[in-house]
Amino acid sequence: xxxxxxxxxxxxxxxxxSPTPPVAPRRTFNHWRAQPDATQPVSAVRRILxxxxxxxxxxxxxxxxxxxGAFVATAYQGLQIYVEAFELGPERDPEVRRWQWDHERxxxxxxxxxxxxxxxxxxxxxxxxxxxxxxxxQGRPQRKAEYREFSRGLLQLVIKNVSEKDPEAPTxxxxxxxxAANLERNDxxxxxxxxxxxxxxxxxxxxxxxxxxxxxxIRLGSVLERIGETSSARALWTEAAFAASQxxxxxxxxxxxxxxxxxxxxxxxxxxxxxxxxxxLSSSGELAQAADLQRSARALLSPPTYPDIxxxxxxxxxxxxxxxxxxxxxxxxxxxxxxxxxKSTKPSLWSRxxxxxxxxxxxxxxxAEHSERVALALQGLEYSYIPPQSACxxxxxxxxxxNSRAMAESSKALLRDARRSAAQAWRLSGLVNRxxxxxxxxxxxFTRALAWVGPxxxxxxxxxxxxRTISTAYNETKEAxxxxxxxxxxxx
Numbered sequence: 172x173x174x175x176x177x178x179x180x181x182x183x184x185x186x187x188x189s190p191t192p193p194v195a196p197r198r199t200f201n202h203w204r205a206q207p208d209a210t211q212p213v214s215a216v217r218r219i220l221x222x223x224x225x226x227x228x229x230x231x232x233x234x235x236x237x238x239x240g241a242f243v244a245t246a247y248q249g250l251q252i253y254v255e256a257f258e259l260g261p262e263r264d265p266e267v268r269r270w271q272w273d274h275e276r277x278x279x280x281x282x283x284x285x286x287x288x289x290x291x292x293x294x295x296x297x298x299x300x301x302x303x304x305x306x307x308x309q310g311r312p313q314r315k316a317e318y319r320e321f322s323r324g325l326l327q328l329v330i331k332n333v334s335e336k337d338p339e340a341p342t343x344x345x346x347x348x349x350x351a352a353n354l355e356r357n358d359x360x361x362x363x364x365x366x367x368x369x370x371x372x373x374x375x376x377x378x379x380x381x382x383x384x385x386x387x388x389i390r391l392g393s394v395l396e397r398i399g400e401t402s403s404a405r406a407l408w409t410e411a412a413f414a415a416s417q418x419x420x421x422x423x424x425x426x427x428x429x430x431x432x433x434x435x436x437x438x439x440x441x442x443x444x445x446x447x448x449x450x451x452l453s454s455s456g457e458l459a460q461a462a463d464l465q466r467s468a469r470a471l472l473s474p475p476t477y478p479d480i481x482x483x484x485x486x487x488x489x490x491x492x493x494x495x496x497x498x499x500x501x502x503x504x505x506x507x508x509x510x511x512x513x514k515s516t517k518p519s520l521w522s523r524x525x526x527x528x529x530x531x532x533x534x535x536x537x538x539a540e541h542s543e544r545v546a547l548a549l550q551g552l553e554y555s556y557i558p559p560q561s562a563c564x565x566x567x568x569x570x571x572x573x574n575s576r577a578m579a580e581s582s583k584a585l586l587r588d589a590r591r592s593a594a595q596a597w598r599l600s601g602l603v604n605r606x607x608x609x610x611x612x613x614x615x616x617f618t619r620a621l622a623w624v625g626p627x628x629x630x631x632x633x634x635x636x637x638x639r640t641i642s643t644a645y646n647e648t649k650e651a652x653x654x655x656x657x658x659x660x661x662x663x
């Protein structure tokens with residue numbers, strides 16, 4: 172028999188009980204009670220919600236915000252300093268100050284001698300003024316109206332803040348002028364009352380003997396004429412002309428003096444006042460008075476001088492070109508008045524025709540030539556009978572825009588006006604020649620006019636309506652010549 176081996180009781184119990192499986196370590200929110208098992212990855216959500224991660228995220232975010240905020244604040248203050256020191260800074264070129272082109276700049280409260288803004292306004296109001304300047308003169312052309320609206324709101328806020336503290340603050344007249352200029356650029360009829368109010372407030376606060384007082388009268392008169400108050404406008408222009416020629420205290424006042432005043436700024440102011448009076452008299456039908464004024468003004472500015480751009484300082488050259496262009500404008504006015512007088516009066520045995528040099532065509536040819544000379548000189552080009560291709564859109568010579576912001580703005584305005592007056596003189600010459608039956612000469616005049624407004628499309632300085640008018644006259648005259656040629660060919 173086989174012997175049966177007896178198993179001990181302890182071994183039997185061990186064999187009957189199954190082994191206990193290993194227990195996974197318990198995980199808590201912030202730490203492990205035991206070492207984590209590599210086979211059981213931690214959830215990404217729990218990693219993000221961990222306290223250590225949140226601490227690091229807060230520190231990094233705060234540091235990033237601090238760095239970005241410091242950069243933005245530094246850039247903003249740098250922009251403020253740049254505008255204060257350079258955009259609004261005073262003119263430092265002695266030659267520019269000698270010819271008083273610094274008087275043509277916009278005053279943003281710090282006066283023209285010191286420049287910048289007035290420290291008495293406070294830091295907040297100074298920053299608002301600088302932002303208003305940025306919105307007024309910077310930005311994309313497509314959003315100019317929107318930027319000007321921002322600038323207007325800032326100027327109105329500064330006026331409100333300053334008026335509440337001191338209604339007689341010496342800085343207010345300059346800010347009122349900036350607000351009036353902003354409203355004028357919008358060219359809205361409903362804002363003219365506010366423009367007049369701004370100029371009147373500024374005029375009352377400006378001393379009567381200051382150089383800016385006469386200019387304020389001219390600007391206020393221009394706005395008054397737009398709303399139909401012609402007599403008030405002429406009175407202001409006349410006062411400005413007397414002030415510019417130092418005749419306010421004279422016993423006998425002459426509207427057009429025998430010679431120009433000594434100060435260059437007063438010379439330019441006198442020309443502006445006389446031009447406004449001339450235009451007003453012509454448009455209202457007072458042809459005899461307008462012609463007398465225009466003849467006297469042309470004699471005052473004759474003969475126009477054209478300095479050598481290479482040897483003459485840019486401020487002196489710009490002043491001479493400005494006076495030459497004003498003489499051209501008076502020639503255009505006189506040509507229009509002379510032509511209107513010849514059409515309004517019936518010829519008789521005792522009537523005398525104007526001298527040859529005052530005939531409409533002669534005056535227009537003179538105006539066209541002087542305007543072309545001014546425009547070409549500003550571009551650094553020699554005068555030629557046939558204008559170059561860059562006549563309508565060529566850049567200014569570097570000397571006029573390099574060192575002075577006031578001269579740069581005045582030069583750009585003069586170049587634009589010279590191009591327009593040249594085109595206008597040639598267009599009117601073409602109309603007179605066409606009325607006299609000389610279509611060949613009329614076509615040549617219209618061609619010259621197109622050279623100054625753009626041969627194929629309107630140039631940047633030209634008005635679209637003006638270009639369309641000249642282009643239409645050119646096409647009509649050319650068509651008339653073609654029909655005349657076809658008619659003569661058929662007769663043969």
